[in-house]
Amino acid sequence: MSDLYERLGVSRDASTEEIRRAYKDAARTHHPDRGGDTETFKKIQEAHEILSDDDRRKMYDMTGSTSNDQSGQATTAGGFPFSFMGGMGPFGMPGVAFDMGDIFGNIFGGGGGPKKAQRRGGRGPAKHHDIGLKLSDFYKGAEIKLKFNQARKCLDCKGTGAESTEPCGQCGGQGMKIQMRQIGPGMIAQTRAPCDACEGEGKRTMRVCRGCHGKKFNEREKALEIRITPGMKEGEKLTFAGECSDTLEYDEPGDVVLTLRRADEENPFVWKDADLYISKTVSYAESVLGFTVTLDGHPNGQAPRFVWNGGPLIHGAVLEMKGGGMPKVGGGYGNCFIQIQISPPPTKPWTPEEAARLQSVLGGTAANFEKVPTLDLAFADSQMSSLLF
Ligand SMILES: [Zn+2]
Ligand SMILES: [Zn+2]
Numbered sequence: 001m002s003d004l005y006e007r008l009g010v011s012r013d014a015s016t017e018e019i020r021r022a023y024k025d026a027a028r029t030h031h032p033d034r035g036g037d038t039e040t041f042k043k044i045q046e047a048h049e050i051l052s053d054d055d056r057r058k059m060y061d062m063t064g065s066t067s068n069d070q071s072g073q074a075t076t077a078g079g080f081p082f083s084f085m086g087g088m089g090p091f092g093m094p095g096v097a098f099d100m101g102d103i104f105g106n107i108f109g110g111g112g113g114p115k116k117a118q119r120r121g122g123r124g125p126a127k128h129h130d131i132g133l134k135l136s137d138f139y140k141g142a143e144i145k146l147k148f149n150q151a152r153k154c155l156d157c158k159g160t161g162a163e164s165t166e167p168c169g170q171c172g173g174q175g176m177k178i179q180m181r182q183i184g185p186g187m188i189a190q191t192r193a194p195c196d197a198c199e200g201e202g203k204r205t206m207r208v209c210r211g212c213h214g215k216k217f218n219e220r221e222k223a224l225e226i227r228i229t230p231g232m233k234e235g236e237k238l239t240f241a242g243e244c245s246d247t248l249e250y251d252e253p254g255d256v257v258l259t260l261r262r263a264d265e266e267n268p269f270v271w272k273d274a275d276l277y278i279s280k281t282v283s284y285a286e287s288v289l290g291f292t293v294t295l296d297g298h299p300n301g302q303a304p305r306f307v308w309n310g311g312p313l314i315h316g317a318v319l320e321m322k323g324g325g326m327p328k329v330g331g332g333y334g335n336c337f338i339q340i341q342i343s344p345p346p347t348k349p350w351t352p353e354e355a356a357r358l359q360s361v362l363g364g365t366a367a368n369f370e371k372v373p374t375l376d377l378a379f380a381d382s383q384m385s386s387l388l389f
Helices: 003-008 014-032 038-051 053-063 135-140 286-290 352-364 374-388
Strands: 083-086 127-135 142-153 162-167 177-184 187-194 203-208 216-227 236-239 254-264 271-272 277-283 291-294 304-307 320-321 336-340
Touching: 003 014, 003 038, 003 236, 014 038, 014 127, 014 271, 038 053, 038 187, 216 254, 277 291, 286 291, 286 336
Parallel strands: 127 254, 277 336
Antiparallel strands: 083 142, 142 216, 162 203, 177 187, 236 254, 271 277, 291 304, 320 336
């Protein structure tokens, strides 16, 4: 019950709303007025108080501290422990800055850890996160610095928080206490449980470690350098070994695993393998006479133009721009495919002069409009309109 999240029965990545709801439920169940245990109720209140306060929650996540001391090392200037620094990449491109909200708190989830966290030993679990990138970052490459506060066990006290200790008087240094309890007439039960006074450690702090002020961990600013090279694909994972925070739970910190994701929904290009796909609309006249389309949003950043003068096209035709796609790992580029949408043709019938000129190019036989009765023409007009709109 010591872990704040466990007290409320929520996961470590619970939203503020989930925490609020879990608190309401738990408070209702354990309210002393309804016969609940006062201590349990207080613990639930405390958990809610901390987890519903963003700053205090972040601090708890990183250090396991429930203290309300905001001047501690857990927060950096502005109370925000993360920042992405756009550096200059290997290709002379500035790195991208993107939303840090998603990442915050998760990399360290359980950093420091709750005080009575169950010891598991070994290496901690890897923490997975997405890194949102623009299509142009995948195209040109980018270098991103992910800065955060990383908790490491205090070297002075080796993570005990104590400079000196004494054996616990309550349990004689055993860490466990044997209690005799009468459970019925003439029936005595012997129970063995971790000592409350020393939390099962068998020793108590005589003097608090000066290196960490008893917090067991110290934080330092750490920057992970994320290097995106051309040819990398969406979904690719980058592993940073042992970069999670130290915890009380595990001997070794877990890995930070970042998954590259495309996060530029406004960009019109669809990316598949090394190829790009886009749809462009041209007028009816352009579809017949040729056109130039500008590929705005193309990841090369230069809005390349595609010129078509190869003759009339049908609606839905796909044109190929060789080398207009994404970079490939071994060098070279994929292609860009442009699907042509033709906007509706004119809805007015040709004048006899227009029909004659079109006929001279297209061949065929022009209708003799002058001989079409007015009524029929109006009918033809409305038919065409209803087909088009
Ligand atoms: Zn003890
Ligand atoms: Zn220390």
